[in-house]
Amino acid sequence: MAADESHDSPTETLETAAEEEEAKTFKDLGVTDVLCEACDQLGWAKPTKIQIEAIPLALQGRDIIGLAETGSGKTGAFALPILNALLETPQRLFALVLTPTRELAFQISEQFEALGSSIGVQCAVIVGGIDSMSQSLALAKKPHIVIATPGRLIDHLENTKGFNLRALKYLVMDEADRILNMDFETEVDKILKVIPRDRKTFLFSATMTKKVQKLQRAALKNPVRCAVSSKYQTVEKLQQYYLFIPSKFKDTYLVYILNELAGNSFMVFCSTCNNTQRTALLLRNLGFTAIPLHGQMSQSKRLGSLNKFKAKARSILLATDVASRGLDIPHVDVVVNFDIPTHSKDYIHRVGRTARAGRSGKAITFVTQYDVELFQRIEHLIGKKLPVFPTQDEEVMMLTERVSEAQRFARMELREHGEKKKRKREDTGDDDDTEGAIGVRNKVAGGKMKKRKGR
Ligand code: AMP
Numbered sequence: 001m002a003a004d005e006s007h008d009s010p011t012e013t014l015e016t017a018a019e020e021e022e023a024k025t026f027k028d029l030g031v032t033d034v035l036c037e038a039c040d041q042l043g044w045a046k047p048t049k050i051q052i053e054a055i056p057l058a059l060q061g062r063d064i065i066g067l068a069e070t071g072s073g074k075t076g077a078f079a080l081p082i083l084n085a086l087l088e089t090p091q092r093l094f095a096l097v098l099t100p101t102r103e104l105a106f107q108i109s110e111q112f113e114a115l116g117s118s119i120g121v122q123c124a125v126i127v128g129g130i131d132s133m134s135q136s137l138a139l140a141k142k143p144h145i146v147i148a149t150p151g152r153l154i155d156h157l158e159n160t161k162g163f164n165l166r167a168l169k170y171l172v173m174d175e176a177d178r179i180l181n182m183d184f185e186t187e188v189d190k191i192l193k194v195i196p197r198d199r200k201t202f203l204f205s206a207t208m209t210k211k212v213q214k215l216q217r218a219a220l221k222n223p224v225r226c227a228v229s230s231k232y233q234t235v236e237k238l239q240q241y242y243l244f245i246p247s248k249f250k251d252t253y254l255v256y257i258l259n260e261l262a263g264n265s266f267m268v269f270c271s272t273c274n275n276t277q278r279t280a281l282l283l284r285n286l287g288f289t290a291i292p293l294h295g296q297m298s299q300s301k302r303l304g305s306l307n308k309f310k311a312k313a314r315s316i317l318l319a320t321d322v323a324s325r326g327l328d329i330p331h332v333d334v335v336v337n338f339d340i341p342t343h344s345k346d347y348i349h350r351v352g353r354t355a356r357a358g359r360s361g362k363a364i365t366f367v368t369q370y371d372v373e374l375f376q377r378i379e380h381l382i383g384k385k386l387p388v389f390p391t392q393d394e395e396v397m398m399l400t401e402r403v404s405e406a407q408r409f410a411r412m413e414l415r416e417h418g419e420k421k422k423r424k425r426e427d428t429g430d431d432d433d434t435e436g437a438i439g440v441r442n443k444v445a446g447g448k449m450k451k452r453k454g455r
Helices: 018-023 033-041 049-059 074-088 102-119 132-140 150-159 176-181 185-193 210-219 247-260 273-285 299-310 344-351 372-382 393-397 400-428 434-453
Strands: 064-067 095-098 123-126 145-148 170-173 200-205 224-227 238-244 266-269 290-293 316-319 334-337 361-367
Touching (some): 033 074, 049 200, 064 074, 074 170, 074 200, 102 123, 123 150, 176 185, 176 200, 176 210, 185 210, 200 210, 247 273, 247 334, 273 316, 290 299, 299 316, 334 344, 344 361, 344 372, 361 372
Parallel strands (some): 095 170, 123 145, 238 361, 266 316, 290 316
């Protein structure tokens, strides 16, 4: 056990023997029978590492700092002890989970509901971009668990009559590093002021930044630290490659790779909403089942995209970094960094979408003449040199004509969509029609491409 050097409330680091971990069951960790059954029904045969470390301590009533990323089973690591405690002392507005994004909030809620279905757990998701009135109604029913993004929760704490968190027993701050990076610091401080000091707190974060340490000092009492993976390591079953190509041929290489690796599910990362949208249009014009996910889409459309991808109705999800962390998308086979991430840590989060839960996966990063320095930083961060992804350049070049035609269509569609949005904004004040435009236009353009090229 090592003391945390940086603050006045010492923490302990746990080192559990690997062989011991192998044998553990949820029951061994102290989880009550009905919840063990729920795990079983979800197909969770045995606890993950973070669950093995955190659950017994949480059940003993300790505050926890969990250094773990999405995919590690961290949601279960905090949800199970909370549900266990809820069963022992049933109470409304029992726990609050703060998360950085709406998507993550829905995912966490799904896990609470799945684990707690047989005990009738009620959750409310309180996030921006969704009608506030229905949220007020949900809060009036006093759910057991509130899962919220900080900004919208403050709105309700300030404006929803009769709603308060004065009896709260558990606070979870999930992806705390990200909550703080998104400038939710003031909101989190406000929330801490209106909940009881006498509570249990779990703080989960992928990285231990200065801001997270500060929050830890402000919010946790004598916490235990549970860390499951060493810093910035990418998993062994992940095959990582790069592709050094001229910027102007990025689209063509993307199409080549999607064809070469057809049959897989892809997550393609772009740096801007606009490029995400454009690339989705381009791919659809070429007959691919591609769907965008970015911050300029309404919440319902983002969830719609995600669900279609999850249900495998679409094989290519194009996303900005909004989607690169926290999302539980179990079946991504290939991650393509179409635009290289500007922050190298985002690389880790992006490629963490594949090779999860013991499965293998590929990550291919496009490096253009402008990206060399950023790429070197990534290699430095992960501590290895990546191999080149093998391509047949003549075959790639054979695609250029079709791709440039699809690019032309995509540009046209994007322009039309922009104008339509502008008109709609002028007429109604509503400015979101991102996917609608794709759908309608795509049928026309996609049809044309199909006929001409026999796809
Ligand atoms: P999380 O890291 O909490 O986002 O969880 C990632 C995925 O792992 C989710 O799909 C969970 O349902 C799944 N999961 C969590 N715990 C276990 C477990 N013990 N065994 C198998 N899958 C799990």
